[in-house]
Every structure is written in structure tokens, then in C-alpha cells.
Amino acid sequence: MKLRDLDFAALPRWPAAFNQVPKWAFEDPDVFDLELERVFRGPLWHPVAHDAELPKPGDYKTVTVGRTPLLVIRGDDGQVRAFHNACTHRSTKLAMAFRGHTGDIECPYHRWVFDTRGRLRACPGEAEYPPDFKRADYDLAQPRTAQYLGLQFVSLHPDPPPLLDWMGHMAEPVRDALGGDGRLTLLGYQKVRYQSNWKVYIDNDAFHAPLLHAAFRMLRWQGGSGRQSRLPAGHMMILSEVASQPGDGGLLRDPSVIAYHGGAAPRNKAPAQAAGSSLLAFWPLTAIANHLDIFNIRYANPVGLDQVEVHYAYFAHADDDAQMVRHRLRQSSNMIGPSGFVSLEDATVFLRIQQALDTEPGATYFLKGYRDGADLTETKQNDEAPNALWWEHYRATMGFERHSGAS
Numbered sequence: 001m002k003l004r005d006l007d008f009a010a011l012p013r014w015p016a017a018f019n020q021v022p023k024w025a026f027e028d029p030d031v032f033d034l035e036l037e038r039v040f041r042g043p044l045w046h047p048v049a050h051d052a053e054l055p056k057p058g059d060y061k062t063v064t065v066g067r068t069p070l071l072v073i074r075g076d077d078g079q080v081r082a083f084h085n086a087c088t089h090r091s092t093k094l095a096m097a098f099r100g101h102t103g104d105i106e107c108p109y110h111r112w113v114f115d116t117r118g119r120l121r122a123c124p125g126e127a128e129y130p131p132d133f134k135r136a137d138y139d140l141a142q143p144r145t146a147q148y149l150g151l152q153f154v155s156l157h158p159d160p161p162p163l164l165d166w167m168g169h170m171a172e173p174v175r176d177a178l179g180g181d182g183r184l185t186l187l188g189y190q191k192v193r194y195q196s197n198w199k200v201y202i203d204n205d206a207f208h209a210p211l212l213h214a215a216f217r218m219l220r221w222q223g224g225s226g227r228q229s230r231l232p233a234g235h236m237m238i239l240s241e242v243a244s245q246p247g248d249g250g251l252l253r254d255p256s257v258i259a260y261h262g263g264a265a266p267r268n269k270a271p272a273q274a275a276g277s278s279l280l281a282f283w284p285l286t287a288i289a290n291h292l293d294i295f296n297i298r299y300a301n302p303v304g305l306d307q308v309e310v311h312y313a314y315f316a317h318a319d320d321d322a323q324m325v326r327h328r329l330r331q332s333s334n335m336i337g338p339s340g341f342v343s344l345e346d347a348t349v350f351l352r353i354q355q356a357l358d359t360e361p362g363a364t365y366f367l368k369g370y371r372d373g374a375d376l377t378e379t380k381q382n383d384e385a386p387n388a389l390w391w392e393h394y395r396a397t398m399g400f401e402r403h404s405g406a407s
């Protein structure tokens, strides 16, 4: 737990201009400590798993939210639960693997044993514990939990808002992104550790997509119109249209890798999204993305001040036939992730930003689509201006005061 509060007086004020972000926000260790308290332990929900990732009783995955390690496990009663991943005796971390399958969970230190529902079942030497010792007092601790179509959320705050209130208007697009019914099957994971502050990662604007990513242009992945929405709780929605069936212009040996089948038989998209892509980013940084026939949940968490780890979990819909599953797998692994067309470029830019923060000017600027005083809640698909609204939510959450004069 944090023992001291940030010395606000020691920090420069937040710029008065709405479209500026001070560079110290990305590189100050005290700011990061405060984020762990005010953002990651704040009254909000973190998506941590979809039921499809834990199909059988005893299946588990480990996640970290802020700096709190959690264990998400399907109990022998079929129910998925989240626990603090720490022995209730002396706080030894229990599960170390990213994923696995287990019966009872045994702590190696003094061999306490917990079942898959988190109940303490056995503890050596119990006869010599204090007379009022009761095992039930030492069941694994649970964060607040909620679920939506199989997507499991946790909150480290004692009193988070109801999940659907917090999701607001994003609930419907999330439902569509989860195939309309949440009946998914897991295809696999890619893990990426970006060498940048977590906010550099989530600040990855919609402006850059066709500019940085040559593949977007060459393969005509993005075109037509589209829109971005920013919600009061800090969520971001980018709903893009693809003007026509993407083409490779003869660049690919096998253009079927970028074929789009979802339009003919929508499996994970509502009709309105059938010819496009969507990125639904929960505040503060986990997102659900659809591009062509790729569907992934991007669980993200800072590893420290200057690293963020993203676990891309790829899914198919339970009704997909074997051919569609194969298509989704090929497309997923060829477009996004370490060997894909896109993520490597983002990773390079994130690193270059992180390396250049101790420079003048002291702020970064959102310009495309920006007008002073304009409403940025609904904007065009390739504007960067709406990112300013994300930052306003961040600034208010953190309690930073804006500079009163011109900056």
C-alpha cells in the first residue's frame, strides 16, 4: 500500500490548453505510484478473462491488475471466480504460470491447500495454531467481480459502480464484439511487452493508422467513413468502415490471408459493423478489437513506469466451422503481434517516444480534428483530437490542476 501522497506542489501544473499533455505524465515515478492507487485501484472494472479461456473446471489464468496479482479459476462447480493470487498465511504467490489446469492449489511454503473455489482445505500443524483459528477465516481473498457475456471483470475498489452503468453506451458494441452472445472459443495468445509507459500505448491514436502502418494503405484495410466516440467513464470506441473488400495489389503471395468473410455471414459483428473494424477500449487500457475476421481482447497492464505488457487473446465464435477457425487463426497471426504487419511498427514508435520524453517542448499535442472548445465526444475515424478527452478523464481522476493562464 502507498504510504505517502504525491507532492502536487512539486509537479508543474497541467497545461491550460486542452489538447496538450505534459511529458512528465509519462516519466515521473511518483505519478506512476499515484496511478496505481487512483486509476488501477479506483472505482472501475478491469476485464481479466473470458470464460472461453477457462473452459474446464480447474482451468486458470493469472493476471496482474496494477501491481496486484490475481488468479482467475473455474471452480469444480463450473463457476469462474477471481482471487488475490496470494496465500492467506504469509502471502506467498500461489500460481506462477500464465495459464494452467489444477486440482487443489498447494502453497509451497507451509503447504496450506486451497480448493478451486478458494476455500482453505488443509494446513499442517493446525492443532498448534491458536485455539480460535478457523480455516474459513483464511479462504483466498476475492476482489469485487462482475461478468458480461462471459467477460469477467474485477475491481480492486471496495465500492465500484454497477458494471452496466460503468460500461454505459459501450455495452451494446461490446455485446456485438463478443459475437452477440459471448459463445466464444479461444484460439490462442500473443504476449507483447512494449517498452513504453502504459499511456503511450493507449494513446495510440486513430490518426496514425494509415500513416505509420504501410500495410493499412497497401492492403486498403481502412477506408470509407467511420467514427470515434468517447464516453464519460473514459471508454473509447473507434468504429471504422472498410470501403470495399480489401485487396493486396499483388503484394501478397496468398491474398486469402486478408480476405474478409464476416460480412457474408456475420459471426462476431452486428450488421452495422459487418464491413468494418471496431476498437472498444475500456478505461483505462484493456480493449476489444475486431479487424476483418480477427477478434481479440487486449488485456493490458503496466509492468512498471516504462513498460506495458499486453496479452492479446484471440477468439473464434463457437458456431464457426473448421475453415473459418483456420482463417481467423491465419489472419490473426499474420496481421497483429510480433510477426504481423502492424504491432511491430507501433512498438517501435512507442519506444522512440519513451526515449525522447526528456526533451523540449515539454508537452505533446493533439491537432488533427482539434478545435478549441469543440465537442470531441463524436469525431471522425482518423482524428487524434478525441484522445484529449481520454486525458481529461485521466487528469481529473489523478487530481492534477490545470494551469490557469496560457501555457
Ligand code: FES
Binding pocket: 087, 088, 089, 090, 091, 092, 107, 108, 109, 110, 111, 112
Ligand atoms: S505462506 Fe502459504 S502456507 Fe505459509
Ligand SMILES: [Fe+2]
Binding pocket: 204, 208, 209, 212, 213, 342, 346
Ligand atoms: Fe498502430
